[in-house]
Amino acid sequence: MFQLDQLLRENIRQLVPYSSARDEFKGEAQVFLDANENSLGSPLTRWYNRYPDPHQWKVKEALSKIKGIPPQHIFLGNGSDECIDLLYRAFCNPGKDNIIINPPTYGMYEVSAHINDVEVRRAVLLDDFQLDLVHLETLVDENTKIIWICSPNNPTANSINRQDIEIVLNNFPGLVVVDEAYINFSRHRSFIQELADYPNLVVLQTMSKAWGLAGLRLGMAFASEAIIEVYNKVKAPYNISQATQELVLAALEETGQVNDMIRALVTMREQLVQDLALLPLVRKVYPSDANFLLVKVGDARAVYQYLLQDGIVVRDRSKVELCEGCLRITVGTEKENQELIQALRTYDAGRIVS
């Protein structure tokens, strides 16, 4: 049975959260002398001398319309990386609790655990990059607080079977985080519509990928109101800047443009799959539900270095378990993808000659 109160760290359960000036006064006023801001203004033309809305209600309301999730079920973080870190700080007792990851997967689940002195248990994915449920189950004990599932997964690019995620949600009494950073590029349905069925579910999404706003730093966590309250209790008072809130709000008006970009990126991804598959050095292009490809090339280090000399940076994942000989390649613009293919052709031609 999932019981949020028991899962929480005792000090967080008892925490009296910081109450900011913007929390204590809500309403209309002309003279704001409550927050020790610079009353004269700022070097910029905007009202950046004022603290931003600590709960980002306008952004949450706009997101709520797009996602079909009430604003009270949404937490916004400084990138999903903040949404990840805060779960450790709220739920995991340093030096005592543990979490489970399913590697190869996104690196911050592990790094953030280490920062918070939380033990990491590893249920390595099966050869088809799906969850190893049998192994996963053996790793759970009474101190296991979180299971991290990334779908579509980074760096393997595939989606995790929905039924397997449901099995974990139905059987694990701690938090199950489904990180959907790449969901907009996938053929599969998001888990955000399942929040009512699973009180232990946290879904992460981000403005950094399909929305094209990695520079603004805005991540989203969707969960029960109770979990969102925990997030709000432990976050820094003004964790999302005014500039980010304004710009994200403007971007959320442009769903049409974003959908066009998603369609274009998916089309280019499929073209890149075909072009890569024709190259002799490419041994395998794994199926992708994301905006990147995992590509097995054999001598990944050599190919990586060769591309670098040509000014093209990809990610060498060859040291990562199950990814021996693999590069992770982001889908670029049409021109960038052509440059990549051309460089790889030249690499191949050089190999044949020598």
Ligand code: PMP
């Ligand atoms: N989750 C996954 C699976 C990612 O790949 C990334 C970034 N590469 C993140 C989360 C972090 O995203 P953000 O920019 O929102 O911090």
